[in-house]
Amino acid sequence: MRDFFRSLMRPVGGAALGVFLGLMAFGQAAQAANPLELNFWLSGPRYDGRVKDCEAALGTITHQFWEKESAHWNSSLKITAYGQIRETAFRPWQSDNIPRRYCSADVMLSDGKLRQVHYSLIEDGGFAGFGQGVEWCVTGLDRNWAYNPGCKAARP
Template sequence: MIASNALRFALAAAITMPALILGTVAPAEAFGWHRFAACDSPAVLRTITHRFSIADRNVLHRDLAIEDYYNLHQNRYMPSTDTKFIARRYCHGQVAMSDGHTRTIWFLIESGQGFAGVGDNVEFCISGLDPWHIYGANCRSVR
């Protein structure tokens, strides 16, 4: 009886406690209790900053870094429905770059689309820094 109650308590704690997996997501997400990240979420901004540094080092070779974010706001939200299972939040704002320029950033947060379905996926495009138009002309696919 005591072991059974202890097991129930441990399971409830694992489901509801905001223990982080892969840096940003609680296991409660698997039960539909996931909090969808906001545009100015520190975890989202860290992800963008980290991924941009990798992209600059390996692809752009411009010795650039994101120094700060300004005027971040949501420009569109697409909730999950019966036919669209992935909720998406479209955001944009300004980024201050290490070269002294301020550029427009467009990004998309997809709920529950992180690695192995855990966490959110973030796709971003900085105007003028997508030389192969991976996100379309003028970052169209993440607007």
Template sequence: MHLTRSAILAAAVLALCAGSASARPRERAEDFFTMNYDGRMPACDDGTSLYEISQRFATAEAFTFNSPLRMAAFTDIRQSGFRPNGSDFIPRRYCTAKVVFNDHSVRTMKYFIVESGGFMGFNRGVQFCVLGLDRYRAFSPDCDAAGP
């Protein structure tokens, strides 16, 4: 009998807490975090982001996998989502592109740009996944975790 009263009390407290949490007004993430967000996310074809992707890929291929594979060009760049999780979350722009490699192969790449997602949150960060080359399996399966 005592256990039942405790369970009822716990359920009532949980219901009150859940009700008050859902009543809060929606806020943009940049309004309640101290971020260096200027309201302008770079576009998918931003040269700085694509350069960072190609450099990080080259470094991983050379030093981790002892491979001469390099990204040579980006084509068919498209946005696949912008803030798909809502404004409560840190701004992210999701993109896809075709990548031409130095061995003349063409593969699809999914990547996203995260506001304040760089080193220690001081600048923008970029995460990417090339279909067929996700050797760390960080975005498995088939780079789906790199998309919206």
């Protein structure tokens, strides 16, 4: 008896799909936007290039590094000191891009090793576009290869 009902449903399913596709064929074609819809109140980004200095990101990097190492890699590594903080580039590409300040610094880790950190401060790059955003990479500790090879993708 079950097979009887299944055999009845198969042609109905195919017919329903045919009717749906037939109705879609008679729908209206897409039209271009009229002048009011075109760029109405869409003035584009207004980046002023107000990006903080390199030193402003160090607290964020220290906290995020500790959080990543302890939560994801089960490591007790922490950044204990910074040295030779320097700007490597500011808005290195054309002016239509989001303003970024690229920096590098030497970091001393809790294991006693000296490494380099490459980072960028991004205008309106924080959560949901509010505040400065920071992207960083510690050379030799990019374990998920997000900026591989050797943190090259974190530099300009």
